[in-house]
Amino acid sequence: MHASPPSPPEGRALQGRALRRRMPAGGGRAPGRLGPAVAAAAAVLAAWQLLALSGAAAPGLLPSPAQTLAALADSAGSGTLATDLGASLARAGQGFALGAVVGGALGFATGYLPLLSAAVTPVVSFLRPIPAIALVPLATAWFGIGETAKRLLIAYAVLLAVWLYVHDGVSRVPVTHLRAARSLGAPLHRRFTEVLLPAAAPALLAALRYGASVALLALVAAELGGAQSGLAYRLQVDGQFLRVDRMFAGLIVLGLLGVAVDLVLAGIGRRFVHREAS
Amino acid sequence: MSRAVRLEGLAVDYGRTSRRAAVPVLDRTDLEFPAGSFTALLGPSGCGKSTLLGAVAGFVRPAAGRVAVGGTQVCGPGPDRGMVFQQYALFPWRTARGNVEFALKRFGLPRTERRRRALAALAEVGLADGVERYPAQLSGGMQQRVALARALAAEPDVLLLDEPFGALDALTRTRMQELLRRLWQRTGTTVLFVTHDIDEALALAERVVVLGGTPGRVLGDHAVPEGPADPALRARIAGHLGTG
Structure with a gap:
């Protein structure tokens, strides 16, 4: 589900071309390339089925695809899946929205104002490598085990991810674009909406896609830290009862959720982001 | 409309950072470009000609002196001064x-x-x-x-061009030079054209200001008469450029 995050930017010497190349390749995911993907999925399913039939694993520890599907249908039928999915989506969605808005705004500010960047970047660079899961105990101590702690934890993780990408993208907007705009009499609000925003749009899209994957990571960390419902919470409960079939089903739902979110964001990007920008 | 551009003791330093002191790029320069005139600023790379243009555009803050357009001091970029960049x-x-x-x-x-x-x-x-x-x-x-x-x-009252045709092939470049002359004649805009190409400067401008040295300063200021190319003038300008 989570492709390893694209490596963070390494300084500003590289120009826009390099940025484009570094963006997750999915930006150019061509439709009509489904054949190889379907074939690979079928191969994995077949291997899984054979492994389950071979009896290599201890009884109950490796469900077949059919058993997993049955577990999935079971949780869908009983309503647990809808409850868990709803709870998780609400947390991840609200946390993502908050983190993306604050991180994006901060990224634009530090990317545009070198002085602010000099002040903020070292702080963020220190915070960024601390995994969100390491903050679960602290979030619980401060905000209890309620929804606030989970949302804030997700928002925090998303904020740092989105800030990094947006900051990098905005700071790489060619200075000539902004100079040309000023020479053409564009006031600050036009320079923002008509130059900075479209020029940084590819980076903004990459930031949101990376941020969404980080939101799911942080969601799992937050729910494992204590919850009454949610996809990761359910995994933990199923784990205690060694219901491997249900755990498989839950993991597959998490994976599909990540893919779906990324497809939606990439689709939005194709609609709004001009490919040659920056 | 077009306006005159005046440089009054304009000097520009570059890049005073925490690591190094300011480097003078353009020495104190006094120049006047009358309204509607077409001037080429000619010089080798790093002679401060683009910096001079940037100061007129308002991208570069003077270390001393000032730039005035139509009598008004320049304190930032504005639509009265149009800019054509080399690229991007x-x-x-x-x-x-x-x-x-x-x-x-x-x-x-x-x-x-x-x-x-x-x-x-x-x-x-x-x-x-x-x-x-x-x-x-x-x-x-x-x-x-x-x-x-x-x-x-x-x-714009003033059109600033920073080596705009430097990346073009010879034929395209000639066509663009003709186009620019035509546009200048129609609009009557004051034009400052930065180039390192002596023949381009002579083909386009009524006046060629030669810049050079570190920091940059004016080495020569030549009127270019209408009519066929003048080899003697070219030789004099080339002498100022130090390229023989």
């Missing part, structure tokens, strides 16, 4: 027409009028066919045609 000047996410319309927006015209003017401006630079193309779909020469149309669409 067009907005890649806007079509040729969109780029020109960006410049027209400051007049608060209705959409249809803005569009009509943009198309007229592009037709004037010989780009009537490529108006809906993005810069990446245009050749270098066509991109600079759009850049010229965009800069002039804002109706």
Whole structure:
């Protein structure tokens, strides 16, 4: 589900071309390339089925695809899946929205104002490598085990991810674009909406896609830290009862959720982001 | 309308950072460019000619002295001074027409009028066919045609060009030079044209100011008479350039 995050930017010497190349390749995911993907999925399913039939694993520890599907249908039928999915989506969605808005705004500010960047970047660079899961105990101590702690934890993780990408993208907007705009009499609000925003749009899209994957990571960390419902919470409960079939089903739902979110964001990007920008 | 540009004791330093002191780039310079004149600023790389242009545009803050356009001191970029850059000047996410319309927006015209003017401006630079193309779909020469149309669409009093044809092939470059002369004659805009090419300077300008040295200063100031090329003048300018 989570492709390893694209490596963070390494300084500003590289120009826009390099940025484009570094963006997750999915930006150019061509439709009509489904054949190889379907074939690979079928191969994995077949291997899984054979492994389950071979009896290599201890009884109950490796469900077949059919058993997993049955577990999935079971949780869908009983309503647990809808409850868990709803709870998780609400947390991840609200946390993502908050983190993306604050991180994006901060990224634009530090990317545009070198002085602010000099002040903020070292702080963020220190915070960024601390995994969100390491903050679960602290979030619980401060905000209890309620929804606030989970949302804030997700928002925090998303904020740092989105800030990094947006900051990098905005700071790489060619200075000539902004100079040309000023020479053409564009006031600050036009320079923002008509130059900075479209020029940084590819980076903004990459930031949101990376941020969404980080939101799911942080969601799992937050729910494992204590919850009454949610996809990761359910995994933990199923784990205690060694219901491997249900755990498989839950993991597959998490994976599909990540893919779906990324497809939606990439689709939005194709609609709004001009490919040659920056 | 066009206006005169005056440099009064203009000096520019570059890059005072925490690691090093300021480096003087342009020595105190006094120059006057009359309204409607066409001047080439000629010199080798690093002689401060682009810096001088940047100071007139308002991108570069003077270390001393001042720039005045039509008697008003320059304190930042503004639409009274149009700029054509060597490269990366067009907005890649806007079509040729969109780029020109960006410049027209400051007049608060209705959409249809803005569009009509943009198309007229592009037709004037010989780009009537490529108006809906993005810069990446245009050749270098066509991109600079759009850049010229965009800069002039804002109706500047002064047109500043920083080696705009440096990256073009010889034939395209000659055509662009002819186009620029034509546009200058029609608009009467004061033109400052930065180049390191002596023949380009002589082909275009009424006056050639030679810059050189570190920090840069004026080495020569030559009027270019109308009519056939004058080998003696070229030799004198080349002597100032120090290229024989």
